Amino acid sequence: MSGQGACKQGDWVEVERVLLDPSERAAGLPEDTARQPLKMWVKGFARTSARVGETVEVETMTGRIVEGALTDVLPGYTHTFGRPPAELVAVGRDLRARVAAYRAKEGR
Amino acid sequence: MGGSSADVLARRGEIMKAALGFDYAVFERSPIAFDYEGLMASHGLTIDDVRAIQRAAGVGGTPIIELRNLTDLVRSYAEPGFGARIFVKDEAANLAGSFKDRRASVSIHVAKERGYEGVIAATSGNYGAAVASQAARAGLKCIIVQEAFDSRHVGQPEIIEKSRLCEAFGAEVVQLTVGPELFVVMLELLEETGYFAASLYSPFGIAGIETLGFEIAEQMRELTGAPPTHVVITHAGGGNTTGTARGLRKAGAHETKVVSASVDLTGLHMASDTDFNRKSFTTGHTGFGVPFATWPDRADVPRNAARALRYMDRYVTVSQGEVFYATEALAKLEGLERGPSGNTALAAAIALARELPRDATVVVQETEYTGAGKHHWSQLAFARENGIEVRIGDPADNVPGTSIVIPERPEQIAVREIDLDRLRRSYVRNALEHAPEGYEPTPEDVAFLAEDSHTTPAAVERVIEELRAQA
């Protein structure tokens, strides 16, 4: 929900929609899931201008029209590789040394 | 949705019939048995046809690479004379980065041929990207329905990366919070659009994987003079095991042992909002592997073409930490940065190779692409953010959803055996429970259950009697 605060018609945006209220959810769900609504996010081209939180229709990549609350304009991705886990950094060094020692012992 | 869920579910049969272009009812033989081979042959495509379709689609023909450094690593601690040769089939070389391209290619071919305007698949995994990629090439529209977020709108980085890749290939991605109602959303979309259901579990999808087993037999004959003694397969819904094993048989590799491997996620609930982000693997784990092996017909199609129990010679588990360790070893020793989910079979192969003589050949049957989000570093960072302890130690101390234990030494990598007879028993129980009350299994049903669970009719009868005695 970062992005800009409003969209114009034709902008690539994301909308959010509640598909099922907790009371409408399937039977037999674990309790932690059952007390949450089922929500959906879809991206598409805005059919009108809107501010974040306002209802807007989008036309998706397949040409479907979906209505929802505007959550983001030009929604992007920020997932990364992150930092190396300390538990793994020495694995390569140590395993290479073991292979080298094995080959030396075998006379290769 | 909402009040209409029940109505949509009631129309499930006709929606799927229209969306798949054929009727499963013609293959039903009784409340228990169906004509599996009839279903599998119904598309009329030979393995050569499928190979031609895949060649045109830019899919398959991936290299097999011998992992000489990893093999020597295993030999450095195996008993003298032990330490099988380890090979890997680099399925990441497919267009969308995994063996799932094979599965998608046949569905997309059929959808195009039959005049559908688009395709829909429900998947949070590599299959979504595969369908999106193949649909883009075929000029078909594509909707991927993903279980992507928990109720805080936090997504597994691996799944978010998959959303990104599907969008990169021009698919409409419908992202949902956790819950099995995803199936209803998919049915509604199929009804609304009239698109083809590119199910993971249709005979088309499984036919697409048969080429993978076939190529392994062919390539290993070329490399070593014989099909592999063992093929290790990362197992979840069972298509990977089923298709690969069928392909090996079609190539005449009847002696090859089929070993399925899953990451152990025992104790985590697959429909739980809070457990959702406590899993550091989104596929290849026991949360799918065991339920699908013991009751395949839980899928989105009336009969699942993926029936892993028919084909497994062994089913083993490894822990999350062992797979992350194997992933790091593959990159540093072999110059192959892949996975991690697809490296489940690699971790198992490292353990199996140690038990096997040096002239045995173990093929790790796939790799998958890696990248931001999917990468094992991202997975471990995300696990930590979600309160999971990550430490170095004895992988036997791993507790799914609580701790990830990275091995101190490769010798600690071990497989845990799942008792196939226990799985067969629960499969038979499930089959009986799904038949109408009071239904008496016929000799034909018993024969079907035996074939479907890779055992003898006498063994099935014994299980039925035991279940009766308990009831």
Ligand SMILES: Cc1ncc(COP(=O)(O)O)c(C=O)c1O
């Ligand atoms: C990379 C990878 N390996 C293995 C599997 C497991 O395949 P299946 O679900 O057919 O058992 C999947 C799919 O979930 C996958 O994406």
